Amino acid sequence: MSKIASKRVSNYELFFDLSFVLAISQMTSAIHIEPLNWQQIVVFITINIFMINIWSTEAYYYNKYGDSRMIDIYSVIFLMLWIGNLALNINFDLEVLANNQLTVIAFNCFLILAYLTIALQYYLKGRKLGFNRVMKFHISFLLIYSIALLPLATTLIPFSLSVFPVYYLPLILPLFFRK
Numbered sequence: 465m466s467k468i469a470s471k472r473v474s475n476y477e478l479f480f481d482l483s484f485v486l487a488i489s490q491m492t493s494a495i496h497i498e499p500l501n502w503q504q505i506v507v508f509i510t511i512n513i514f515m516i517n518i519w520s521t522e523a524y525y526y527n528k529y530g531d532s533r534m535i536d537i538y539s540v541i542f543l544m545l546w547i548g549n550l551a552l553n554i555n556f557d558l559e560v561l562a563n564n565q566l567t568v569i570a571f572n573c574f575l576i577l578a579y580l581t582i583a584l585q586y587y588l589k590g591r592k593l594g595f596n597r598v599m600k601f602h603i604s605f606l607l608i609y610s611i612a613l614l615p616l617a618t619t620l621i622p623f624s625l626s627v628f629p630v631y632y633l634p635l636i637l638p639l640f641f642r643k
Contacts, residue, residue: 487551517634572617
């Protein structure tokens with residue numbers, strides 16, 4: 465049986481978690497709009513899905529490969545910046561989102577930047593330690609998620625409820641590639 469060794473949590477990891485506290489507070493305040501309908505609930509669930517995906521992917525990286533190198537510290541600082549700005553652009557009013565493309569562009573750009581920052585962390589760690597199957601899996605899926613969001617971030621596809629399956633990729637896509 466393998467022995468589980470405890471690992472010290474860095475202050476950067478704790479501040480990274482605080483950026484998600486901001487995101488959670490923005491999500492809960494955004495859901496308190498009148499009247500609440502099924503569309504706002506779908507948006508709330510969707511945002512929760514990819515926020516949990518970002519947090520769990522980064523937490524997995526830090527628990528498995530993080531060693532407080534300067535590149536890890538800088539990348540988590542940038543990731544906090546992306547998540548904080550992503551949180552500030554959370555809006556559940558679909559009419560506002562359909563008419564205000566700047567919010568949609570900013571939201572999707574920060575989401576893409578978050579995915580790419582985590583992919584960069586895995587890539588740089590893979591160059592140092594050698595790439596394993598898990599690293600390649602995370603890098604490839606994070607790049608797929610980013611590429612899938614590009615049409616929304618560039619407004620090639622207008623924002624509506626019909627584009628929400630793109631946001632569900634982090635939940636659905638890994639199910640097809642399990643052992």
